[in-house]
Amino acid sequence: MATTFNWTVGAMDCFSNKDGKQNVVNVVHWRCTGVDGEHTTSVYSTCSVPEPGELFTPYGDLTQEQVLEWIWDNGVDKDATEQSVQGALDVLANPPVVQPALPWV
Numbered sequence: 386m387a388t389t390f391n392w393t394v395g396a397m398d399c400f401s402n403k404d405g406k407q408n409v410v411n412v413v414h415w416r417c418t419g420v421d422g423e424h425t426t427s428v429y430s431t432c433s434v435p436e437p438g439e440l441f442t443p444y445g446d447l448t449q450e451q452v453l454e455w456i457w458d459n460g461v462d463k464d465a466t467e468q469s470v471q472g473a474l475d476v477l478a479n480p481p482v483v484q485p486a487l488p489w490v
Contacts, residue, residue, distance in 0.1 A: 388421040388474060390467050394452050395429075399444065403436070408444035410434060413456050419470035424477040428470055432456040 398412035413434060418427035434455045442451065457463050 388419050388471055390470065391418045391420070392416070392453050392463075393418070394449050397452065406441055409437065409441070410444070410447070410452070410455075411436075413452055415453070415456055415461070417466050417470055419467070419474050421471075421474045421478065424474050426470060426473040426477060428466055430461070432459055432461050434459050 393416050394413055395416055396414040397410045398414075399408040399410050401407065403409040411434060413432050414429070415432060416427050416429045418425065432455075
């Protein structure tokens with residue numbers, strides 16, 4: 386079964402007032418979740434984003450897709466993150482170490 390990856394933004398830290406603009410995002414809290422059949426795992430982290438300058442979008446107009454693009458443009462390697470999640474799913478599906486029941490029980 387193919388893995389489905391879901392990227393989400395859980396929170397954003399903002400400067401309440403920066404250069405006359407309100408709620409200027411400076412840190413994004415994100416999660417990448419992978420689902421492969423019965424197994425699910427995720428990676429959570431944060432990413433700092435630069436000040437928007439002239440490209441400022443008011444906080445209420447931001448979309449999750451736009452904010453995810455910011456993190457991918459500012460140091461979060463989308464492919465490497467998904468590979469890491471896939472590796473964790475592979476271990477869940479085929480654990481390298483198991484603990485079978487004792488043979489005399």
